[in-house]
Amino acid sequence: MSGRPILWAPLVAFILLAAFLTYGLAKPDDTNITSKMVGAAVPPFRLPPATPGMPGLASADLAAGKPHLVNIFASWCVPCAAEAPQLRAIADAGVPIVGIAVRDRPEALADFLHRYGNPYARIGSDNASQVQMALGSSGVPETFVVDGRGMIRRQTIGPINPQDVADTIAAVQAAR
Amino acid sequence: MIAEAGLAALWLGAMLCALQLVLAVAVLGPSSRNSPSSSTSPSSKRTLGSPAAGAALSSRDPSVRWDDEGVEEVGLARLVQPVAVAQAVLTALAFAALIALFVRVDLSVLLVAENDNSEKPLLYRFAGAWGNHEGSMLMWVTILGLAGAAVALLERRLVPRMLIATLGGQAAIGLGFYAFLLFASNPFARLDPAPPEGRGLNPLLQDPGLAFHPPTLYLGYVGLSVAFSFAIGALVTREVGPAFARAMRPWVLGAWIFLTLGITAGSYWAYYELGWGGWWFWDPVENASLMPWLAATALLHSVTVLATRDGLRAWTIMLAVVAFSMSMVGTFLVRSGILTSVHAFAVDPRRGSFLLALLLIYIGGALALFALRVGTVREGNRFDAVSREGALVVNNLLLTAVLGIVLVGTLYPLIVEAVSGTKLSVGPPYFNAAVGPLALLLVIVMGAGPLMRWRREDVAPLLRRLAPAAALLVAVLVALRLLVPSIGLLPLLGLAVAAGTAVASVAPLWRRNLLRTPLFTWGMVVAHLGIAVALAGMACDSAFTVERLVAASVGQTVTVGPYSVRFAGVDPSFGENYEAMEATLEVRRGQGDPAFLRPQARAYWSPPTETSESAIRTVLDGQLYTVLGKQADDGRWQLRLWWKPFVTLIWFGGALVALGGALALVGRVARDVRARRREAAFA
Numbered sequence: 050m051s052g053r054p055i056l057w058a059p060l061v062a063f064i065l066l067a068a069f070l071t072y073g074l075a076k077p078d079d080t081n082i083t084s085k086m087v088g089a090a091v092p093p094f095r096l097p098p099a100t101p102g103m104p105g106l107a108s109a110d111l112a113a114g115k116p117h118l119v120n121i122f123a124s125w126c127v128p129c130a131a132e133a134p135q136l137r138a139i140a141d142a143g144v145p146i147v148g149i150a151v152r153d154r155p156e157a158l159a160d161f162l163h164r165y166g167n168p169y170a171r172i173g174s175d176n177a178s179q180v181q182m183a184l185g186s187s188g189v190p191e192t193f194v195v196d197g198r199g200m201i202r203r204q205t206i207g208p209i210n211p212q213d214v215a216d217t218i219a220a221v222q223a224a225r
Numbered sequence: 226m227i228a229e230a231g232l233a234a235l236w237l238g239a240m241l242c243a244l245q246l247v248l249a250v251a252v253l254g255p256s257s258r259n260s261p262s263s264s265t266s267p268s269s270k271r272t273l274g275s276p277a278a279g280a281a282l283s284s285r286d287p288s289v290r291w292d293d294e295g296v297e298e299v300g301l302a303r304l305v306q307p308v309a310v311a312q313a314v315l316t317a318l319a320f321a322a323l324i325a326l327f328v329r330v331d332l333s334v335l336l337v338a339e340n341d342n343s344e345k346p347l348l349y350r351f352a353g354a355w356g357n358h359e360g361s362m363l364m365w366v367t368i369l370g371l372a373g374a375a376v377a378l379l380e381r382r383l384v385p386r387m388l389i390a391t392l393g394g395q396a397a398i399g400l401g402f403y404a405f406l407l408f409a410s411n412p413f414a415r416l417d418p419a420p421p422e423g424r425g426l427n428p429l430l431q432d433p434g435l436a437f438h439p440p441t442l443y444l445g446y447v448g449l450s451v452a453f454s455f456a457i458g459a460l461v462t463r464e465v466g467p468a469f470a471r472a473m474r475p476w477v478l479g480a481w482i483f484l485t486l487g488i489t490a491g492s493y494w495a496y497y498e499l500g501w502g503g504w505w506f507w508d509p510v511e512n513a514s515l516m517p518w519l520a521a522t523a524l525l526h527s528v529t530v531l532a533t534r535d536g537l538r539a540w541t542i543m544l545a546v547v548a549f550s551m552s553m554v555g556t557f558l559v560r561s562g563i564l565t566s567v568h569a570f571a572v573d574p575r576r577g578s579f580l581l582a583l584l585l586i587y588i589g590g591a592l593a594l595f596a597l598r599v600g601t602v603r604e605g606n607r608f609d610a611v612s613r614e615g616a617l618v619v620n621n622l623l624l625t626a627v628l629g630i631v632l633v634g635t636l637y638p639l640i641v642e643a644v645s646g647t648k649l650s651v652g653p654p655y656f657n658a659a660v661g662p663l664a665l666l667l668v669i670v671m672g673a674g675p676l677m678r679w680r681r682e683d684v685a686p687l688l689r690r691l692a693p694a695a696a697l698l699v700a701v702l703v704a705l706r707l708l709v710p711s712i713g714l715l716p717l718l719g720l721a722v723a724a725g726t727a728v729a730s731v732a733p734l735w736r737r738n739l740l741r742t743p744l745f746t747w748g749m750v751v752a753h754l755g756i757a758v759a760l761a762g763m764a765c766d767s768a769f770t771v772e773r774l775v776a777a778s779v780g781q782t783v784t785v786g787p788y789s790v791r792f793a794g795v796d797p798s799f800g801e802n803y804e805a806m807e808a809t810l811e812v813r814r815g816q817g818d819p820a821f822l823r824p825q826a827r828a829y830w831s832p833p834t835e836t837s838e839s840a841i842r843t844v845l846d847g848q849l850y851t852v853l854g855k856q857a858d859d860g861r862w863q864l865r866l867w868w869k870p871f872v873t874l875i876w877f878g879g880a881l882v883a884l885g886g887a888l889a890l891v892g893r894v895a896r897d898v899r900a901r902r903r904e905a906a907f908a
Contacts, residue, residue, distance in 0.1 A: 060592035
């Protein structure tokens with residue numbers, strides 16, 4: 050020991066730093082990023098049907114008294130395919146799900162729904178990604194919980210994983 | 226076959242690295258234990274098998290050099306250097322094997338399949354080898370090995386004991402990173418079955434800048450490991466003095482030059498490639514490269530004080546430890562997924578834990594060694610507050626303060642989340658406000674320092690020497706304030722300080738015989754001038770940039786700054802692995818001849834990504850920067866146009882700084898060589 054405590058200060062500072070870094074590594078990965086849109090109303094929009102046989106989607110549909118799950122997806126998106134079973138399970142639990150198909154073609158979308166199932170009540174076609182961007186979404190898949198008055202309650206970036214299903218259903222029910 | 230050979234070479238390199246460490250410990254171990262207070266103990270106490278060998282390895286006798294006969298008797302010690310060289314060769318072979326795999330697009334290798342693509346141009350297949358986590362880690366280890374080999378082959382100033390301690394330190398660092406590669410980031414892992422086609426390289430990285438930027442930056446990052454090992458060697462052998470500082474200086478200088486070049490090039494690359502018109506965003510990854518630079522800059526100056534005036538001993542050691550520690554912290558931040566960044570590499574907590582363990586061992590170990598040993602280092606020479614040393618100390622403190630601000634700002638989101646659970650991000654407003662004033666002060670001290678004498682300076686003559694620069698500073702301040710009343714405070718001060726400092730920087734050449742002025746003095750002048758030039762560029766960019774964001778239809782003309790830009794049309798265009806919409810912009814300054822700029826909105830196929838490729842017209846007094854955005858539903862196109870007066874000074878200044886470093890390095894090495902020749906002639 051040199052007897053000069055100040056010499057140990059750098060080591061103490063570094064250990065403090067390392068403690069924060071350890072915390073940063075250990076903390077659970079939180080995908081529910083609160084975007085600026087959470088707490089705001091869904092911006093007004095009207096999207097044409099994305100594929101024959103399915104109705105399109107307008108912001109008015111989301112303010113009709115019932116909470117919804119709004120899923121932004123695309124047939125060309127691989128994680129969206131992985132997410133499909135979870136969406137089916139959520140729809141089976143009675144949660145209304147509407148879709149916004151981003152930069153998609155009607156045939157490709159029909160094929161996607163045929164292959165992975167169709168949990169959607171309505172699907173709007175967002176060819177220019179304009180509604181997607183207005184919602185504050187930057188990629189697919191992304192999912193919003195919208196309450197009965199059309200207010201955004203939650204945003205989930207990335208696919209809904211099997212362990213998130215119960216939590217998502219609860220969030221929609223709480224948004225009533 | 227190539228992959229297996231590469232992996233085998235890597236394993237062999239790792240084993241030689243272990244051998245290097247064992248040898249160094251074996252040579253140094255007993256003597257370190259036998260000499261309790263070695264800075265005062267006579268050299269004969271350090272017995273190493275035989276008294277002769279002990280004397281030969283002693284660092285008290287400055288006449289003993291590595292190639293002297295006495296060392297021949299210590300068998301183990303003689304092995305350390307060849308082992309260091311062999312290790313570097315093997316690792317370089319492994320890296321070459323990885324490059325070969327990428328160039329041949331061997332899709333049976335996982336890393337190649339994930340990052341390469343046969344449609345990619347050759348340059349990017351080549352550079353793709355380090356455009357990913359595993360490959361860049363292998364490059365890191367390769368440079369670490371090569372740096373060690375360079376020390377083993379080139380270092381002639383160090384006494385043998387300390388050379389071995391330094392190579393031991395280098396091996397200790399290497400061992401951890403070899404383990405990280407081999408156990409957590411194997412670049413040669415196979416993929417079975419091999420896919421028919423690879424995924425490609427992030428299109429943002431498909432730019433010639435990528436081929437050169439990371440290797441340059443890494444040479445700087447990892448080059449600092451040498452300074453770190455020197456510091457460890459000095460602490461282990463308890464030899465901190467001018468001789469040690471003179472030996473360490475060229476290595477610090479070399480790493481610092483590459484770091485400067487890497488940051489400058491990286492800034493320009495981000496500026497033209499990302500298409501948002503900015504040259505620095507305080508992104509965590511940018512900060513990760515800036516922090517070692519700040520520490521290395523401080524180290525460079527304090528090592529000079531130690532070399533010429535035998536002062537700042539403990540401080541120099543501390544900075545050598547901090548500089549490479551910042552490289553390692555940067556590596557950790559970029560690769561652990563702990564911070565979100567535009568260009569974070571591998572988001573992987575498991576690798577993060579491994580790296581964090583390495584940080585704890587190396588940085589924690591070095592700091593503990595520092596605390597234990599540095600108290601026994603004799604205090605260096607004293608000096609007056611007003612003196613060249615005094616200015617260098619102030620410069621050091623300011624650099625360290627800036628480093629602290631950047632470090633805290635980078636980690637602040639993490640700290641806040643740990644304490645209060647809220648997520649937030651720290652952006653340019655914090656950094657600009659916090660760093661700006663300190664940086665200006667730093668530049669002022671930088672300009673004044675070289676005009677002071679070593680040890681003590683009288684205030685009156687100093688003020689006389691500083692008068693011209695100060696007068697210019699004030700003149701520019703007043704003139705700008707009157708001519709451009711709207712200018713912000715920081716840019717205003719920035720321009721004035723830049724002008725004053727530019728004059729002060731070249732003042733050391735005043736009334737000197739320029740041909741007989743030593744090259745390293747030229748180096749200092751050029752580097753300091755470069756800082757002033759870069760500062761002027763930054764201030765101009767933030768004060769005078771004009772931005773226009775328009776939705777333009779074909780045929781429309783928009784003015785931005787002194788330019789009128791006619792949107793002549795949009796045509797499809799194809800590259801080797803992308804398709805693009807290419808705008809033709811007819812740009813004209815006043816009544817001059819038109820020039821054509823062609824910014825592109827690109828869509829890459831593999832992986833599918835959209836990028837915008839800016840088109841820039843560079844003229845003497847600035848740049849016209851154009852970006853083509855999306856097409857709106859009504860058929861008009863988004864155009865972003867910037868007129869940026871004198872923005873190029875930022876990177877020109879950066880290049881001058883690096884050039885100054887290079888001049889200083891050449892000057893120092895040349896003087897060394899001449900001194901050795903003279904010695905040999907006398908002998």
